[in-house]
Amino acid sequence: MTVTISQAAFRAIVDHSQSQFPLEACGLLAGTNTTGQKTVTQAIALPNLAQSRYRFEIAPQDQLKAVLAMRKLGLTPLGNYHSHPETPARPSVEDLALFVDPSASYIIVSLAERLPVVKCFNVGQGENPFSEDELVVNKEI
Numbered sequence: 001m002t003v004t005i006s007q008a009a010f011r012a013i014v015d016h017s018q019s020q021f022p023l024e025a026c027g028l029l030a031g032t033n034t035t036g037q038k039t040v041t042q043a044i045a046l047p048n049l050a051q052s053r054y055r056f057e058i059a060p061q062d063q064l065k066a067v068l069a070m071r072k073l074g075l076t077p078l079g080n081y082h083s084h085p086e087t088p089a090r091p092s093v094e095d096l097a098l099f100v101d102p103s104a105s106y107i108i109v110s111l112a113e114r115l116p117v118v119k120c121f122n123v124g125q126g127e128n129p130f131s132e133d134e135l136v137v138n139k140e141i
């Protein structure tokens with residue numbers, strides 16, 4: 001599957017991840033989902049309740065507030081993002097325990113290399129615990 005993301009949202013996710021280094025950053029993804037084609041147009045940065053280098057936790061009230069704000073703008077919640085300050089961009093065991101929504105997209109930013117690596121995953125489709133989606137950055141939106 002392909003997930004499209006606006007350049008502004010992509011940049012916001014990377015900037016937020018770098019600003020929180022060496023802690024994990026996290027937030028929600030908002031946009032549109034028409035006939036299965038997801039387009040992320042906004043990244044909503046949220047505090048990492050865990051304040052950890054290895055895991056993230058979004059407070060339920062922060063999540064609820066963000067989702068209500070999205071809906072007000074006519075946007076659809078599409079999933080979440082978080083950073084891996086020191087490890088590769090693939091879901092950890094802890095992540096897979098949190099990634100329970102098969103309709104959600106999960107973006108992970110790795111800051112372990114010189115340049116950020118950004119990947120998008122989904123869960124619960126097929127035999128594998130997760131699979132990677134192609135993330136396409138669109139400068140026009």
Ligand SMILES: [Zn+2]
Pocket residue numbers: 054055082083084091092095108
């Ligand atoms: Zn993680």
